[in-house]
Amino acid sequence: MKILDWYILKRYVGTFVTMLLLFIPIGITVNLAEKIDKILANEVPFIEVAIYYLNFTVYFANLLFPLFLFLSVIWFTSKLANNTEVIAFLSSGVSFWRFLRPYMIGATLVCFGAFVLGAYLAPKANKGYNEFIYEYLKSQQKKNKAQKTKDVYRQIAENDYIYVSSFSTKTKTGRDFTWEHFEDNIMTYKISASKIKYNPKDTTYTLFTYKKRTVGVDADILETRAKVDTTFAFDIDDLTPVEYIAETLATPELREFIKKEELRGSSYISRYKVTLQKRYSLPVAAYILTIIAVAVSAMKRRGGMGANLAFGIMLAFIFIFFDKVFGTLAEQSDFPPFIAVWFPNFLFAILAVYLLRNAKR
Template sequence: MLSILDRYILRQYLGTFGLLLLLFIPIGITVHLAEKIDKILENEVPFIEVLKYFLDFTIYFANLLFPLFLFLSVIWFTSKLANNTEVIAFLSSGVSYYRFLRPYMIGATIVCAFGFILGMYLAPKASKGFNEFHYQYLKKGKKDRDQSNVYRQINDNDYIYVSYFNVAEKSGSNFTLEHFEGNKMTYKLSAKRIRYNDKDSTYTLVNYAKRTIGEHEDVIVNESKLDTVFSFELEDLTPVEYIAETLNLPELNEFIAREKKRGSSYINRYEVVRYKRWSLPISAYILTIIAVAVSSVKRRGGMGVNLAIGIAIGMIFIFFDKIFGTMAQQSDFSPLVATWFPNFVFAILAIYLLRNAKR
C-alpha cells in the first residue's frame, strides 16, 4: 500500500521525467529538421514519409537518451524538495532514508520496464524506418561509409563484398564472392550489379562472371544476366551497425547465433548492441540512487549546484559508455565487460554517495 509520501514522490518522479521527454524531444526534432530540411525539400519527400520519419526519430531519440533524461529529472525535482526543506521534514518525521528511497525505486522499476520494452522491441523497428529514410532520401547520391565498401565473411570459406548497397532498393554494385579452401582461393564470382528478389528469394546478377582457378589454367564464365540463389541472407549486404539496431531481441539472438556459426568477424559489434539493451534499463536504478544522493542535500548554491554536479556525472557516464562500447566494437575487448563496466563503476559510486547522504 502506497502512502501519501510514496504517491507524492512517485507522481513527481514520473511527471518530471515525462515532462523532460516532452520538452527535449521537440527540441531535438526541431534541430534535426533544421539540419535536414534542405535535403527533404530537394528530394521532394512525401509529407506522410516525413511524419513517419520523425515518429521513428522520436522513439530512436528517446531510447538513446532516456537514462540521461531520467537522471536530470530526478535531480531537478529532488533538489526542489531539498530547497523547500521537504526532505528534512520527511526524515524528521521518523522516515528512514531507505524508506524515503522506496517510491524512487518504484518509479525506477516503471521506467526500467518502459526502457526494456522501448529498447527491445519499439526502438529496433523505429531504427529501421529511421535508417531507411536516411539512406533513401537524406544520403541520396552520396556514398556514406555505412553503405559503401561492405565486406563480410559469411561462413568459414566464403567472403562477400559490395562497393555500395542501397537498402531501400535491395540492390548493390560491384558485387564479389570469393570461395577459399584452406588458404587457397578456388573460385571467384563477380557482378556489376546485384539485386534481391523478394518474390522467390533469389538474386539477380548483371554482367556476371565466374572465375574457377585451376592448377594449370583458369576457367572463366561470363553472362549478361543470371538469376541464382546464395547461402547468405539479404542482411549480410546491409551496413554492420544497421543490421543489429533493427532487430528485436529474439531476432537479434537468432542472428548472433547464426553469425557465430559462420565465423563472422563482426560478432563483437552485435554483442555490444545486445548487451546494451539489457544494461541501459538497469542503469535506471543506479542513476536514480546517484541522483537522489546528490540532490537530497540542501546546498548553499541551491538547485544550480545540484544540476551542475548531475550534468557532470551524466556526461561522465555517457563518456564511459561510448568509450568502452567503441573499444569492444573495434578490438577483442569483451562486449559483456564493455557494456556492464559503466554500470558497475557507477553502482559503486551510488553506494558511496548513498552512505554519505544517509549520514
C-alpha cells in the same frame, strides 16, 4: 502503499514525463533546422517527414532516457529538500532506506518501460529513422560508396566458405565469386564465377563463367559453363548487412543474428554485441542514476537547486563520456563488449554507494 510513497512516486513519474515532453520538441526542432535544406532540396513528401520525426521521437527518447530520468529526479528531489519536506519525512521517524523505496518503485516502472521500448519498439523506429536518412539525406556519392562492399569473405556453414572481391547492394551482383567446401579440413570441391547475381523474384542466383572443380583421388573433375542458374542456402542481404542492422532488430532476432554472424566471421560482430548489451545495461543504469540523484539532492545545501543540477549535469556527462568511449573501444578493437558496456554502470554503482552512505549521515 502509503501517502509518502504515492506523493513521491507521482512526482517521480510526472517530472520524468514532463522532462521528456520539454526536451523532445527541442530535439526535433534542432534536428529539423539541421536537415531542412536537404529535405526541401529532395522534395521529400510531408507524410515521409512526419513518419521520420515520429521514429526520431522514439529514437531520441530511448537514447537519452537515463539522462532525462537523472535530471528529473534531481529537479523534484531538490525542490522537496528546499521546501524542507525531506527533513519533515526523516524527522517523523522514516528511515532513509524507507524514504528511498518509492524512488526504487518509480525506477522499476520506468526501467521496465524502457526495456520494452529498447527491445521491441525502438528497433522498428531505428529502421525507419536510418532508412529515411539513407534515402533522402545522404549524398549520391556516399550512397554509392555504402552500396559497394569489397573483399567479402564469409563462413556460411560449418564446412562452406564464400568470397567475392566486390559486391553492390544496389544491383545485388558480386565479382570474382568462389565457394569452397571442406570435409575433414580437406577441400572436396570449389565453385568459381566471374560474376554472381541475385534474383529476388525467385531467390535464385545466376553465375557467369561458371567453373566447378571436384577434387578426386587420382585426378580432378572440371566442369565449365558460360551461365548457370542455381540456388544457395544463403541470402545475399545476410552476407553484406548494413552497419546499423543491429539497431533495427528486436532483441530475440538480434541474438539469433549475432549467432549467425559469429559463424560467418563478421567484422561488425563487436558492434552488434555492444548494441545487445546496451539494451540491458541502460535500464540498470537508470536505477544507479536514481540512487545518485537522490543522494546528491536530498539534503538542503547552499546554492539550492542550481548547485544540485550543476553537479548532476556534470555527473551525467561523465557517465555519457565513459559510455561512449568504452563502447567505441569495443567496436573498434578486441576489447570485450560485455566489459565495455557494463564498466560505466559498475563505476557509477560504486559512486552511488559512496554518495548514499554520506547522504544517510
